[in-house]
Amino acid sequence: MARYIGAACRLCRRENLKLFLKGDRCYTDKCAFERRSYAPGQHGQKRAGKYSDYRIQLREKQKVKRIYGVLERQFRTYYEKAEKQKGMTGTNLLVTLERRLDNVVYRAGFASSRNQARQLVRHGHISVNGHKVDIPSYLVKTGDLLSLREKSKDLPVIKESLETIVRRGVPKWLEVDTDKKEIRVKAMPSREDITIPVQENLIVELYSK
Numbered sequence: 001m002a003r004y005i006g007a008a009c010r011l012c013r014r015e016n017l018k019l020f021l022k023g024d025r026c027y028t029d030k031c032a033f034e035r036r037s038y039a040p041g042q043h044g045q046k047r048a049g050k051y052s053d054y055r056i057q058l059r060e061k062q063k064v065k066r067i068y069g070v071l072e073r074q075f076r077t078y079y080e081k082a083e084k085q086k087g088m089t090g091t092n093l094l095v096t097l098e099r100r101l102d103n104v105v106y107r108a109g110f111a112s113s114r115n116q117a118r119q120l121v122r123h124g125h126i127s128v129n130g131h132k133v134d135i136p137s138y139l140v141k142t143g144d145l146l147s148l149r150e151k152s153k154d155l156p157v158i159k160e161s162l163e164t165i166v167r168r169g170v171p172k173w174l175e176v177d178t179d180k181k182e183i184r185v186k187a188m189p190s191r192e193d194i195t196i197p198v199q200e201n202l203i204v205e206l207y208s209k
Contacts, residue, residue, distance in 0.1 A: 023136045063196050068097045069114050074137070079207055090200030091191045098189040101126065102136035104146065107164030107193035108176045108183040110158055125152035146183040 065075050082092035097103065102118040105126060111117035118136045120126060126133060127147050128140070140146070148158065162178055170176050171193045175184040 009117065054206070057202045058200055060202040061206055064097070064196070064200075064203065067114075067196055067198075068100065068103060070097070070137075073078050076207075079203070089094075090204045094191065094194050094198070094200055095189050095201065096139065098194055099139040099141075100136065101128070101133060101138040101140060101146075104174065104183065104185070107171055108146075108174050109162050109168065109170060109178075110148070110181075110183070112157070112161045112164065116157065116161075118151075120152075120158075125149055125155070140185050142185055142187055144185040146185070148181040 011157045015122055041053065056103055061075075065072070070078070078096050079089070084090045085092045098107075102114055102121050105111050105117035105120060106114045111120055121136045121138075122134055124132050125148060127149055129145055130147075132149065148155075152158070158181070166175075171189065173185065173187045173189045173193055175186050176182070177184075
């Protein structure tokens, strides 16, 4: 699966928003966004002209893609599926992205960033209902039990991440047992559970053109 391997701080600067793509490392003083809070590139410091509706919608879509770490083709597939579901398309899209296995591992505090969570999944450290799942895009369901494999429970990166979960908090649709290193999916996430700063209606407007 293709993925972005460039500089994470450039993405934050492009969106003019701290996306926390490096997880807890983004809280340090070395964050490039705090030092250079303007767009990357040689023309980044020039005053931006008036934003068109299209540009505003595009930036909102790019922001969500970058937060969840998916590329255009996969994001478009998620949107098309969300459009066919009952309810509001934008909410359906965000709920689907929240259900990704790598996002759940991150939101439960087992990883300090979604990139790190994706790596844990790809390396086979996560089991779902007792079966190893190494696909980051796997969508969890209500009642699923996620757990660390026995050989992975003492990984230093997981211990460090769990120590900082107090700052981020665990969403109410997940139940985390830090002793057993297990995550129970109690319910599907609602729009109120999704805390990323995004106006999903702009994405719907963009794709509806």
